[in-house]
Amino acid sequence: MERIGFVTLLSVVLFSMTTAVSAEKMVRDYPLDQLTDHTWVIHGPKAFPSVENQGFMNNPGIVLSDAGVVVVDPGSSLYAGEMVLRMVRQITDAPVVAVFNTHVHGDHWFGNDAIHRAYPDAPIYAHPQMIADAKAGEGASWNRNLEKLTEGFTAGTSLVFPTVALNHGDEVKIGNLTFRMHHYGEGHSKTDMMIEVVEDQTVFLGDNAMVERLGGMQSGTFQGNIAVLNEVLKSEAKTWVPGHGTSGDRSVVTTYRDYLAAVYDGARYAFNEDLDSSEVKSVVAKRTTAYQAWAGYDFEMGRHANQAYLEVEASEF
Numbered sequence: 358m359e360r361i362g363f364v365t366l367l368s369v370v371l372f373s374m375t376t377a378v379s380a381e382k383m384v385r386d387y388p389l390d391q392l393t394d395h396t397w398v399i400h401g402p403k404a405f406p407s408v409e410n411q412g413f414m415n416n417p418g419i420v421l422s423d424a425g426v427v428v429v430d431p432g433s434s435l436y437a438g439e440m441v442l443r444m445v446r447q448i449t450d451a452p453v454v455a456v457f458n459t460h461v462h463g464d465h466w467f468g469n470d471a472i473h474r475a476y477p478d479a480p481i482y483a484h485p486q487m488i489a490d491a492k493a494g495e496g497a498s499w500n501r502n503l504e505k506l507t508e509g510f511t512a513g514t515s516l517v518f519p520t521v522a523l524n525h526g527d528e529v530k531i532g533n534l535t536f537r538m539h540h541y542g543e544g545h546s547k548t549d550m551m552i553e554v555v556e557d558q559t560v561f562l563g564d565n566a567m568v569e570r571l572g573g574m575q576s577g578t579f580q581g582n583i584a585v586l587n588e589v590l591k592s593e594a595k596t597w598v599p600g601h602g603t604s605g606d607r608s609v610v611t612t613y614r615d616y617l618a619a620v621y622d623g624a625r626y627a628f629n630e631d632l633d634s635s636e637v638k639s640v641v642a643k644r645t646t647a648y649q650a651w652a653g654y655d656f657e658m659g660r661h662a663n664q665a666y667l668e669v670e671a672s673e674f
Contacts, residue, residue, distance in 0.1 A: 382510065384411045384432075384440040389419070389447055390604070392596050393557040395534060396420050398604055399444055403570040403652040406433065406464060406506040413437040415465050416598055418561055419445055420554055424532030425454030429552055429561045430600075431468030433503055434511035438471025452476055455531055458483040458519050459563030461490045461548040462576070463499025465600065469517035482529065483519035484540055487548035491518050523550065539592070544585030545600075546576035551589055559596040560589060566613040568602025571653040571661070579621040579665050580672075586614040619644040620658075624665035628673070637662045 387399045397419040406412045411434075418429030419441070426445055431438045445453065453476045458466040460483075469481055496516045503511045523529070525540035539551035545564040552561040564572055565585050574582070590610055597609040623641035632640065641662035648654055 382436045384413050384436045386440060386443060389444045392604055393559050395422065396554055396557050396559050397448065398598055399441065400603055401601070403601055405653065406503055408508050408510065411436065412503050412507040412511045415600060417441045417468065418598060420534065421449055422532030422534040425451045427455045427457065427531055427536070428453055428472060429457045430459050430465040431456060431472055433464040434467050435470040435514040438468025441468055442471060442475060453479050455479055456481040457536065457552045458487060459550055459552065459561060459600065460546050461487045461495045462564065463496060463503060465563065467500070467514050470515045473517045480521045481519040482521045482523050484548050484550040485522035485524065487550065488519050488522055490548055539589050541585045541588040543581040544577050545582055549585065553592060553594060557596065558594045559598065560592060560594040561598045562600060562610070564600035566599045566610050568599045568609055569651050570601045571651055571657040572601065573657065574661055574664055579617050579668055583614055583617050586610050616645060616648050620661045621665045624662060625669045627666060628669045634663070634666055637666045
């Protein structure tokens with residue numbers, strides 16, 4: 358018991374020292390929502406990175422095992438990661454013992470910096486393609502873009518890459534909980550790893566699905582993303598955590614999948630009818646009216662329509 362008490366005290370001291378380094382920059386606190394017996398989520402705002410949201414807009418997960426805390430996607434900067442650690446302290450004094458990153462886009466994993474500073478021995482897990490792409494320049498590119506979009510707020514964040522590669526079907530046992538990996542090829546990107554907390558019947562989807570928000574599809578494909586969601590729906594999960602937007606039941610997955618299908622089907626109709634590519638957007642708009650109020654719709658829908666049209670065209674040759 359004395360040993361456990363010392364480790365916990367040391368963790369708190371290290372966390373306090375790390376926070377003091379960047380005290381002049383703080384991402385505002387967001388509510389911590391408990392979804393299941395062991396799983397909490399901080400639901401970030403749905404807007405794109407900006408000065409107003411300080412670059413924070415994803416859904417970090419906090420999973421409490423009897424061996425310590427597991428964090429999923431700790432956010433877009435050192436300061437977002439520190440906010441996640443503050444939220445952890447609302448529910449436990451236990452140390453962070455592991456981190457999982459769902460994919461290569463920096464708004465999800467740059468918070469690794471804060472976790473690593475406070476808990477340098479905690480392994481960081483991700484798909485091997487995510488690690489390779491992040492190191493090959495994707496991380497640096499996202500870092501520059503986030504600094505620009507937040508007018509320098511995220512500056513000072515160091516890129517802390519995942520340290521352990523996992524593949525589809527791998528399971529990591531942490532205390533009383535099992536974390537199962539789901540990777541079904543190219544979906545939102547080639548780097549996606551969805552993380553299932555088996556005992557909680559909960560899946561962290563990354564950006565393979567979003568709720569009331571649309572994001573870029575440049576790193577993936579529509580047909581691939583649809584296939585990925587159909588596959589993960591075969592799990593026994595009951596709680597689904599999107600990369601952006603509010604967590605919920607299977608409709609989190611099916612609603613976003615149906616959007617992707619509507620875009621692709623609209624593009625295929627335009628191609629089969631030999632419509633000019635400039636007409637694709639209007640065709641897709643008519644098929645996606647249910648999503649018009651979603652954040653990012655006005656900006657992304659046209660780009661989605663054009664990309665889907667190119668995918669349909671490519672599939673014919």
